[in-house]
Structure formats: C-alpha cells, structure tokens
Amino acid sequence: MGISERHIAAFAVLTIFGAAPAFAYLDPATGSIIIQAVIGAVAGGLLYAKLFMHKVRTFFGRKTADGASENTES
Amino acid sequence: MINPDPGSFRDPSGRVFIQDGRVLRAIYEMGRDNFEAVQKVGVLDALIAKGLLVEAETAEPGLADNMEPKPAHLLSHPLIPFISYPYEWTFSQLKAAAVLHLELHLEALRANFTLCDATAYNVQFRGTEPVFIDHLSVVPYDEGEIWAGHRQFCMQFLNPLLLWAKRGVVPNSWYRGSVEGIAPEDLAAVLSWRDKLSFTVLAHVVTQAKAHNHALKTETKEKIVKVHKLPKRSLVAMLEGLKSYISGLQLPGGRSVWSDYAGDNSYNAEKRAEKHDFVAAMAGSVQPDMMFDIGCNSGDFTQTALDAGAKSVVAFDFDYGALERCYSRFSQSKQSVLPLWLDAANPSPSQGWANSERASLGDRGKIDAMVALAVIHHISIGRNVPLDMAVDWLIGLAPQGVIEFPNKDDVMVRKLLASRKDIFPDYTEEAFLQHVGSRAQIVEQKKLGEDGRLIVQYRRT
Numbered sequence: 322m323g324i325s326e327r328h329i330a331a332f333a334v335l336t337i338f339g340a341a342p343a344f345a346y347l348d349p350a351t352g353s354i355i356i357q358a359v360i361g362a363v364a365g366g367l368l369y370a371k372l373f374m375h376k377v378r379t380f381f382g383r384k385t386a387d388g389a390s391e392n393t394e395s
Numbered sequence: 396m397i398n399p400d401p402g403s404f405r406d407p408s409g410r411v412f413i414q415d416g417r418v419l420r421a422i423y424e425m426g427r428d429n430f431e432a433v434q435k436v437g438v439l440d441a442l443i444a445k446g447l448l449v450e451a452e453t454a455e456p457g458l459a460d461n462m463e464p465k466p467a468h469l470l471s472h473p474l475i476p477f478i479s480y481p482y483e484w485t486f487s488q489l490k491a492a493a494v495l496h497l498e499l500h501l502e503a504l505r506a507n508f509t510l511c512d513a514t515a516y517n518v519q520f521r522g523t524e525p526v527f528i529d530h531l532s533v534v535p536y537d538e539g540e541i542w543a544g545h546r547q548f549c550m551q552f553l554n555p556l557l558l559w560a561k562r563g564v565v566p567n568s569w570y571r572g573s574v575e576g577i578a579p580e581d582l583a584a585v586l587s588w589r590d591k592l593s594f595t596v597l598a599h600v601v602t603q604a605k606a607h608n609h610a611l612k613t614e615t616k617e618k619i620v621k622v623h624k625l626p627k628r629s630l631v632a633m634l635e636g637l638k639s640y641i642s643g644l645q646l647p648g649g650r651s652v653w654s655d656y657a658g659d660n661s662y663n664a665e666k667r668a669e670k671h672d673f674v675a676a677m678a679g680s681v682q683p684d685m686m687f688d689i690g691c692n693s694g695d696f697t698q699t700a701l702d703a704g705a706k707s708v709v710a711f712d713f714d715y716g717a718l719e720r721c722y723s724r725f726s727q728s729k730q731s732v733l734p735l736w737l738d739a740a741n742p743s744p745s746q747g748w749a750n751s752e753r754a755s756l757g758d759r760g761k762i763d764a765m766v767a768l769a770v771i772h773h774i775s776i777g778r779n780v781p782l783d784m785a786v787d788w789l790i791g792l793a794p795q796g797v798i799e800f801p802n803k804d805d806v807m808v809r810k811l812l813a814s815r816k817d818i819f820p821d822y823t824e825e826a827f828l829q830h831v832g833s834r835a836q837i838v839e840q841k842k843l844g845e846d847g848r849l850i851v852q853y854r855r856t
Contacts (some may be wrong), residue, residue: 346406347512352579352607353546354623360598361629364636367594 397461401751402516409466409531417474419454420530421466429534430468438506439530447499448527449473449519470530476522476685476707476731478759481515481551482571483735483743485718486559486646488525492518493552495525497638504631509536513544515551515576516753522707522731523722539624542633546607549599550576553637556644557600558582561590563647565715567736574747579604595640646719666844670799671699673841674766677797677852678703683763687711687792689739690770693720694732700766701730709762711737713773739770739788740778757792765793768850772801775822776811782822786830790853795838800827800849824849 399421403411408426412419422430433439442448454471462469481489495518500510510532517529542548554577555566562585569577583591583604591601678686678700684707688697691710700708710725710732712718718734725732737743742756767789774785789798801808802824803817812819827849831837835853842849 346408347543347547349541349543350546350607351610352603352605353549354541355606355610356598356602357541357545357625357633358623358629360602361625361633363594363598365629365632368632368635 401749402747402753404748404752406512406529406531413474418472419458420451420470420472421459421462422468422470422531423464424467426531427467430531432535433508433530433533436506436508438503438508438533441506442499442502442527442533445502446524446526447495447502448530448533449475451530472528475519475526475528477709477733478754479520479709479733479735480571480743480753481518481555481576482567482574483737484520484567485715485722485734485736486556487719487722488520488523488734489515489552489556489559490641490644492520492525493548493556493641494638495527496548496552497634497641499527501631501634501638503533504536504627504634507536508533509540509542509630510534511543513542513548513551520733522729522733523726536627538627541623541625542630546579546603547576548637549579549603552576553595553599553641554579554582556641557590557596558585560644560646561586561596571743571746574753578607580607593640595636599637666847669841669843670768670850671696673839673843673850673852674699674768674797675703676839677764677766677795678705681764681795682706683793683795685709685760685762687762687765687796689737689765689767689789689792690773691721691734692717694724694734696766696768697721697725697732698730701732705764707731708733710734711739713738739774740780762793763795765789765796766798767796768799769801769807769848771798771827772805772808772811772822776808776819782819782826783830786827786834790831790834790855794855795853797850797852798831799843800824800851802849805848 397412397414399410399412407423408429409420409422412421439448439451443450449472451470451472454469459466459469481492484492492515496513503509511534512532517527517532518525519528520526555570558564558566558577566577579600583601586596586600591597674696682704686700686705686708688694688700688708688710691697691712694710697708697710708731710721712721712734713736715736718736721732721734725734737756743753745751745753745755745758747753771785771789774780775782786798790796803809803812803822828837828840828851831851831853835855838852838854840849840851
C-alpha cells in the first residue's frame with residue numbers, strides 16, 4: 322500500500338483542530354507531528370476495540386475460571 | 396569547582412555532576428517552574444516508589460554555593476554502578492528499557508505530567524533492572540500537546556527492536572555509529588512488505604518516514620507545529636499500543652553460534668571445577684565492588700565470582716545468544732549482573748559531541764577486578780592482536796584478575812588455526828607468563844588438569 326502526498330495532505334487537514342504548540346527543548350520532527358493525531362486516533366480506536374472484546378470475552382467466559390480468560394496482553 | 400558530566404548538556408534546564416560517589420543534579424532558572432510544579436504534586440516520589448525512576452533527595456544547601464551558575468535547586472542521586480549505552484544492550488535489555496520508558500510516561504500522564512524527550516540514554520541498568528535517570532524529563536502536561544519525543548522514541552527504541560525482530564539484524568553497530576538511533580526513513584527501506592503488515596510498523600515507521608520526507612521538501616513546519624493537537628486519550632492509546640506491541644516482540648528463532656558453548660565445549664567437569672575454585676579464590680580475596688567478566692558466556696563464572704564475594708559484575712560477551720541467557724539467568728536470580736555486548740578488538744569508543752558525550756568502555760569508573768577465561772586466543776589468534784598487546788589490554792582493565800591461556804594444543808585454539816597459516820610463533824605459555832610478569836605480579840598460576848590450560852591470577856604493581 323503506497324502512501325501518496327495526497328494522503329499526507331489529508332492527514333494534515335484531518336488533524337487541524339486548534340492551536341496547541343508544544344515547545345520543548347527537543348525539536349519534535351515535522352513528520353512525527355503531522356502523523357501523531359491520526360496514529361493517536363487509530364490507536365485510541367484499537368485500544369477501545371480491544372477493551373470491548375476483552376469485556377465480551379470476560380462476559381462469555383465467566384463460567385470458566387476467572388483468571389484464565391484475563392490473560393491477554395495489555 | 397567541579398565539571399559537569401559531559402553527557403548532560405542537551406537540556407538547558409539542568410546539568411549533572413559526579414561528586415563524592417553520588418550524582419548531583421543542578422536545576423537552573425530555566426527549569427525551575429517545571430521542577431517546582433513536579434515537586435508540588437509529588438509525581439517524582441510516586442515514580443521513585445514504583446521503581447521506575449532513580450532515587451532523589453535534596454542536596455545539602457551549602458553545596459550549591461560553589462556552583463556557577465548557581466542552581467535554583469540541587470538534587471542528589473545514588474550512582475548507577477556502571478553506565479551502559481543502548482548500542483551495548485541485548486534485545487531483551489532494549490525491550491525492557493523501552494517498556495520502562497512507556498510505563499513511566501503513562502504513569503506520569505495519570506498525574507497530568509509528560510516526558511519532554513524519549514532518549515534511550517536516559518535509561519540505565521542496575522544489574523538487570525532498567526531505571527529512568529532524568530528527573531528533568533518529567534514536565535507538566537498541557538492538554539492537546541503533541542508527543543515531542545515521538546520520533547526520538549522510534550529511533551532509539553522501536554526501530555532498533557524492529558530491525559532485530561523482523562529482519563534478524565543486530566542494530567548495535569548501526570546504533571553505535573549514528574548514536575541517535577535508526578531513522579524511520581532508513582528502517583522503512585529495509586523492511587519487507589510482510590514486516591509492514593502491522594498497524595505499529597505502518598504508522599510509526601512507514602507513514603512517519605513518508606511524512607518526514609514530504610516535510611523536508613515542503614518547509615511548512617511553523618504552520619504544522621501551531622495547528623496540530625493530540626488529545627490526551629490519543630496519546631495514552633498510542634503509548635499503550637506501543638507498550639503492548641513492544642512487549643510482544645520476539646527474536647527470530649535459531650540458535651546463536653556460541654549459545655550452547657558452556658554446555659558442549661571441550662571441557663570436562665574436573666577442569667571446570669578447578670577453574671571455578673581458581674576464580675572463587677581471586678574474587679574471595681579481592682572482594683571487588685565491581686568486576687568485569689570478559690567472555691562471560693551464560694554467566695557460570697560470574698555466578699562463582701558473586702558467590703565468592705564480588706558485589707557487582709559487568710558480564711561481556713561477543714555472542715548475543717549467550718548474553719540473552721546471561722540476562723535471563725540473572726534477571727531471575729535478581730543479582731547485580733549487567734550483561735553487555737563487547738567486541739574486545741573494538742570496544743565502545745568515546746563519542747558524540749566533542750567525542751566525550753558517551754564515554755568509552757575504559758572510562759566508566761573504577762573496576763576492581765576482572766576475569767578473562769577462554770578469551771585471549773580469540774583476541775590474539777582470532778583477531779591477530781599480538782599477545783603482548785592482548786595481555787596489555789586485559790591487565791589494563793583492572794588492577795587484579797584472572798586470565799586463562801589456552802595453548803596451541805588446546806582444541807579450541809586448534810580450531811582457530813585449522814583453516815589458516817600459523818603466523819603466531821610467539822603465542823606460547825612462556826611468552827604469556829613473561830608478558831603478564833612484566834606488567835603485574837603473578838599471584839598464582841596453575842595448569843587445569845593434565846596438559847590443560849594455564850590460568851594465572853595477577854596483581855598490578
């Protein structure tokens with residue numbers, strides 16, 4: 322899957338929410354800044370889905386030993 | 396007046412000094428507000444209590460008077476027994492350091508603080524346990540701020556681990572050369588399309604590389620910094636995602652060359668027992684606070700030295716498989732052993748800014764003793780280092796120690812000479828003893844079993 326400049330531009334548009342300059346002694350790289358909001362949003366979705374699936378599994382797995390079904394990586 | 400540590404200059408809010416067996420951290424005006432905010436809510440104490448951050452206390456007020464510029468605050472920390480760098484760590488050590496970094500960041504965010512950088516050099520090992528050492532990296536978090544250390548985290552933790560796990564390529568030589576880690580643009584070029592079939596790799600490596608290259612062409616940074624915002628829940632999700640992904644990374648299967656060396660080498664049990672006794676006698680009489688084990692393998696003789704009275708050991712080997720086993724062994728026993736990768740013919744140099752930001756192997760504090768068992772033939776014959784120079788280097792590492800000398804009848808030496816011309820007429824026991832004797836006092840010497848290896852204990856005069 323190739324990522325074109327249009328995709329990059331779309332990321333940039335998607336992530337314009339407001340001004341939040343982060344000035345640290347370390348210069349955050351532009352490429353990293355551009356993609357963080359998108360990665361963060363997707364990662365948020367993945368984490369939510371994972372927690373949701375965990376809840377579903379715990380609900381259905383309740384009859385088995387409690388600890389056994391909780392052994393998922395988090 | 397004392398000089399600051401040459402590796403502590405990047406963040407102008409403070410600097411670090413080594414004095415009287417402890418670390419002093421000066422916090423200057425530039426760092427005062429952040430530090431006082433952190434102190435006020437006790438977030439550093441909470442991180443210390445969880446074992447994530449090295450201990451700190453306020454230094455005696457008088458100490459700051461001799462300092463120029465005068466610090467706003469002065470902290471005192473215990474010394475890390477031996478400073479090491481990520482390009483000397485094994486896969487498991489780099490992974491443990493990465494997970495520690497993410498855990499510390501997540502813990503700080505719970506208290507509404509964040510980390511202003513993500514350098515792997517801020518993680519050090521006490522024995523096998525990683526710990527974060529830079530208290531000034533913890534700063535107040537502003538809702539919506541981006542993760543300033545994201546690219547740095549990728550370069551110094553994620554990318555070397557990915558190169559190792561996905562391609563089976565040890566990143567350490569590359570890492571040592573670049574010092575700042577491996578750029579996403581470079582890693583993306585060497586990963587296969589299959590490696591890229593994961594959200595973490597696609598997002599943090601491939602997309603970041605593309606975005607970075609794109610940004611270099613278009614000079615829009617000022618605008619970009621102002622408009623980008625990352626909600627806290629997204630930052631937390633990103634860190635949690637990385638933590639989960641990195642925790643699951645594994646080395647590709649396969650035995651390393653020397654991993655089973657200790658198990659199937661040419662040694663019989665009796666000779667090994669004699670060798671253990673010899674090492675134990677040295678460690679028992681010297682009682683070293685810090686000992687080097689050069690060529691540690693999976694740590695059998697390190698264990699012997701610890702049992703005999705060595706307090707802390709840095710265990711070096713050239714073989715990553717052996718080091719992994721050593722790390723796993725002493726992680727389980729929770730003993731003070733730091734396994735590190737070493738090519739004896741090319742030890743870590745002084746490097747970074749002004750060639751002094753990262754110290755060379757020989758310049759990281761006092762070493763009280765060393766053992767070099769089944770090593771010298773690898774240096775002398777394996778790497779063509781004349782015997783006197785090999786002895787010189789080994790004895791230079793510590794004032795007292797043990798060196799084992801396998802002669803040309805030894806099966807391991809024969810193996811090294813099997814496919815090459817013997818250009819080592821000076822590689823003899825007599826020459827070895829003479830070289831040791833001219834540099835140190837030979838406290839004891841012994842032959843291990845009949846026709847076995849020569850082993851000596853020396854004390855520098």
